[in-house]
Amino acid sequence: MGYLSHHFLLGVYMNNPIWLLITFIVCAVISLLLCGLAKTLFPKFRSGEHKPGTHRPDLPAGGREIKTIELPLVGGPAFTIAMIATGIAAAYFLHFSRDQWLLLLIALGATLGYALVGFIDDWNKVFGNEGLSERVKFSGVFFIGALAAILYFSLLPERGQALYGVYKGLPFVELLMCVKQPLPSNTCTLLPGLPYYVWLTFFVLMTGFIGSVTSVSVDFSDGLDGLGGGLVFSAALGLGLAIVGIFDEPYGKVLEMLALLCAGSVLGYLPWNWPSSWAARHRTAKRRAKIYMGDCGALSLGGILAMVAIFSRQEWLLLMIGGAFVLEGASALISARLLTRFFRRNLQILRFASSHDFVPHTEFPLPFLATPLHHHFDLLGWDRRILVYGAWALGACFAALGVMASLPNLTWQRYLGRILILMLAAVVWSSGSWSKCYFVGKHPAERTRRRRLALYYGYPYRILGINLYHLVEIIEASEDVIETPAEELALWQRMTIFDARSMLGLYCYRAGYYPAALAQWTRIPERNRVLRPEIQHLLAEVDNRMALENLETQPMKRDQIMRREPILSGNLPPADLPNPHEPIRSAEATDGSVDPWSSIQGSPYPINNNGEQRQVTSPLRNDP
Template identity: 25%
Template sequence: MLEQVILFTMAVAFLISVLLSPIFIPFLRRLKFGQSIREEGPKSHQKKSGTPTMGGIMILLSIIVTTLVMTNKYLEPTFKTYLLLLVTVGFGLLGFLDDFIKVVLKRNLGLTSKQKFLGQVLIAIIFYLVAKQNEFSTAVSIPGTDYSFDLGWFYVVFLIIWLVGFSNAVNLTDGLDGLVSGTGAVAFGAFAVLAWNYSQFDVAIFSVGVVGAVLGFLVFNAHPAKVFMGDTGSLALGGAIATIAVLMKLEILLILIGGIFVIETLSVIIQVISFKATGKRVFKMSPLHHHYELSGWSEWRVVVTFWAVGLLFAMLGIYVEVWI
């Protein structure tokens, strides 16, 4: 029965995204919510200027509706259900504000880094306070071992680092058509498998709801994209996957399952440190996906390759957690 519920949840989320897109995309275009392309980016991206953005709204609506309907119908909602929605919507609203400033107020950088960081930290602290009220463990486990260590009060700092770090990591990865949609579907799918394996069906339903939502969005976001998710989508997805990992006590495993997001972030950090220290760049451009573009790879080749690598990371993560 529950297997059918999981598959049905994914199908419902997929259909909601697919059905919303033909309505939202023309609406966003009429409102002139078009993406502004940064001049320092790859020249081939200039033709994408004006493509409707803030499509993450469709992903969020699909996730919210699917999670609430399916959880209330087949399970009893738990504090994990509400925490997942709280963080996802919270980060999504933060991303929406960032997108709104960019496309409506025509300030290409959106929120300042301090404003965005403060918003992310506030959401993380609220998450911690709610979790603490539900006697949530502050221990962190080492994947593939029986070893764990309790962070105590320091867990709130760890939680802030994880939520802020991974929301920004997914945001950095969102630079090519379909890149985050595909890698996100794979990563959330891996956590859905693990949630099912550990009988955390509330988390499993949310996870497959996200998979269905982003795959439905991918129908219109694949190259050449008809719509971008914007920070509305990427920040929400980053916050959501970090929350899943935390609630399942698989925090460290997220580094492996979300390996693509980690590598993309590291490429930016390495580039900045190298340029400031030596005046030289390690990559032709960061994040890493732009390096491959400027090396002569087609956008589609970069995206498919990253999808494949993301799948390998996800499979390895499941193997480490379940079989080692």
């Protein structure tokens, strides 16, 4: 009786969901402590890699260097250790069965493998100033996923060797797997043993591919402080809620615990990587982040999400719950990898057809200004804290709709959730084409009768009192500088930022605001400016115009007021670079002598009081 009562109480204890909450809290606390300890023990484990952004290849090589700021890449190893240690300890105290232990160790082992691939990449960045190539990194995580699939297939045949879900309905699977044959699963009329090896091959390839894509997408999203961690937190919680229906099964408890381990480890890491409005170039706000997760953390988080989804047979649901990661990865793949290369080989821009100068990819009709997707809005000058909070809300919406789409007994709610997910993804994707084009318009008059010209992005429309545009900046020139009907018609027309800057510079030049004109024209990268030779002629005329100024005004030559374009190096996000999308400050438009980098003074010490390291990295390379 005592033996039976002991096992009965143990079963009741294991089926009580309270232990999941305890595991979640313990993992979060351990992750928080280990991240702080890692920051203290390894403050100099910082990346020295140069990552080219959208506009960086267009800058010429040589010239002065800009000191960059990096944080220790210790968050990933810290919360990965917390995740694995908490999971093993919880399994020990809950007396997991053999199969539960196998499933847990396979998933945690795969997570550790993904983390090791990322750690090797981080190690090379720190000590070699260059990480692993994309091909090597993808191959490494694919191998880890394939190995996990083989172990799952071999050690847990009841789960791993069973055909499930939509794969049963695929015609070639029905033929090769002999689904309709009334024979044992390991025999087939076509070829003995064929179903076994067909499903093994398919399952290994599927697991390797999903694990690779998920981990790399999480890595893409880790571009701003707190962004990747917050998105993983909502995705892990959503995936945990979606698999609550299998909690009563032995494997369900393990998968539920893995999802909460992922969420808890990220929750402990986020206080050390909390978002703020800080940017390396302006630095007008205090930075709250103290460490990075690095590739080690990003790949491990993506890996455990993929393992939970595949082992719970919810890999298609992961696409919906992790919709934010899908958008991040798809934007980088489609815009940077596919369209840019396709346009480089096959696109001819008729406007520049007669020019023999190199046409940079920033002139191509790409869907985004920069990739991954969050860099597009960062380049537009959005406040980073608001941008990250908005991305968190977007990730939470995808997770909630994904859970709604997974409800088994509510058919219409499931389809409604899927439709809403597609609509939300389409809206976010189309926001790139909405915001990447600019137009010059007239700003409403305030104290004067004459309206001043201004730069906007978006569409020149207002619907139901809602503006479909955003004001970027207002220039000194008024509408009086418009001379021809063609110039009047050019207003309110969407164009590239380079054409808009060219137009604004022309109007400032006509109005006599020469420093403001130079500020507009020099904001255009050199390779884009060469494609517009009329600007070069106007720049040459500035010297003659300014020579006619009165001596009291102390006129300056163009080469005196035109600041040198800094040659940037280091691991700076695209919005930290001088880019044409950034509003021109009043000091630049007044005298043109303000160097935006003059406020960033190098410290004689490698690490300052805020734990930030300033270092000079390798110079930029020319875009071939």
